[in-house]
Amino acid sequence: MKVVVITGGKSGIGSATVDIFLNNNYQVVVLDKEEVGKSHPKLLYYNCDISDEHMVKNVFEEIYKKFCKIDVLINCAGIQILEEWHSISTVHWNKVIKNNLYGTFYCLNQATKYLNRGGAVVNVTSIHAKSPRINNYPYDISKAGIELLGKELAIELGRKGIRVNNVAPGCIDTPMNTDIDLTSQVIRDKIPIGRAGQPEEVAKVIYFLSTDSSSYIHGVTLTVDGGRNLIK
Template identity: 35%
Template sequence: MTDSGRPQDPAEAYPRPDLPDQEQAHPGLTGPMDPAPDHGEDTYRGSGQLEGRAAVVTGGDSGIGRAVALAFAREGADVLFTHLPEEEEDALVTVRLVESAGRRAVPVVCDIRDEKQCRALVERAVSEFGRIDVLVNNAAYQMSRPEGISAISTEQFDRVVRTNLYGMFWLCKNALPHIPAGGSIINTTSVQAYEPSPHLLDYAMTKGAIVTFTKGLAQMLASDGIRVNAVAPGPVWTPLIPATLPDTTEFGKQSPLGRPAQPAEMAPAYVFLASSRASYITGEIMNATGGTPLP
């Protein structure tokens, strides 16, 4: 995709299915992906919307998280982001992208399924920045089970719920004393919250819960001047896809635009919700589904 400023057919802006079939071990890495995901490396241009702010982004090593970290940095924010030990290779790339924008990058190995690690993460962010202006709860886990509910083990169910819900809950709870008025929380839900795929039943369930959590927490924090919103992506081309789906060839074909999104196409939604331009927006879900109609 170019950054010429000229209108472009969104259906043709990025690769369309059929995509090469590929498989990776979880959690997956960016390097082996074909085609390579676009995080906005060559196209995202900042305009100072987040100048001087301090942001925490979970799962910032790759995919949507990397695109958000890059965009935040180019908008003027310092970024602390989490990754798993197996994702260090990708995390180093995110560090380079943030630092190339002239901002601080703080990578932290953190498994958000663990409450103590979530608490330590917030403490690290406060130690580094003195506050948290923006908290982006983005890290997630899914695993396709085409065989149905009988194939979802208790171990898998526990991992999905603890990653997608417990981590978000603990981080919000611990971060709130350090988020000033004017700050914001942005959660990542999904089209799966409204249009669940049977093979992703447990994942879709958690994404529905994130919608409810976002709307409830927004009402709770409105009087404190803290906004809470969420982004609901459709299919996005990230390492999670070849690491968790049995077939990638037709990924994204079901969307009205006929292709998966690239992480770079999600980042502007997070920038907008974090910025003062969204000062009257809280408790909302910003859908970025490629045209799939949602309630």
């Protein structure tokens, strides 16, 4: 049985990703600061703040001791804090960067010690890693950093038989976007497919990139945005 570690599996894209791996008979290990809220014989939860390097190191050591391997790592955990440029709090800036960018780095650094040939890594970034906007500076910058880090690791790990790819979601109906009316005409007009995406639609792409069905896809960022990137 293959073992997948998913960060941020409590809700949104992370929760949908947990479901799709469970449905495909994986042993799923979730790292999150909150309980997953679901029960399954092949689901194991660790309370883990990924911005804490020491905690991440200990958790991955425990996972390896328990299963003697890690086949797939999905970096899905992310937070955002919206603030105008001249109102940015350095505390908030550091919190977002520390969680999203440093946290992903810590998980990558530890998990890749245990991934064997044939393993896979998928990082969840954002279309805003490349498409600039205002008032979400630390989030977008952290996602841009994750995207580049993923591509550089693809160079590093490819010859070891480990594939690394990124998924860049667009406007997705998740708890992170609860303050936005995703059904508004303004939003829909910016998405050629005419609606916001669902977490499950992103999870399917994440799963695809984790399996042998994508065995020759490596070092890329797949955009899952209903065509949002086509409209400026």
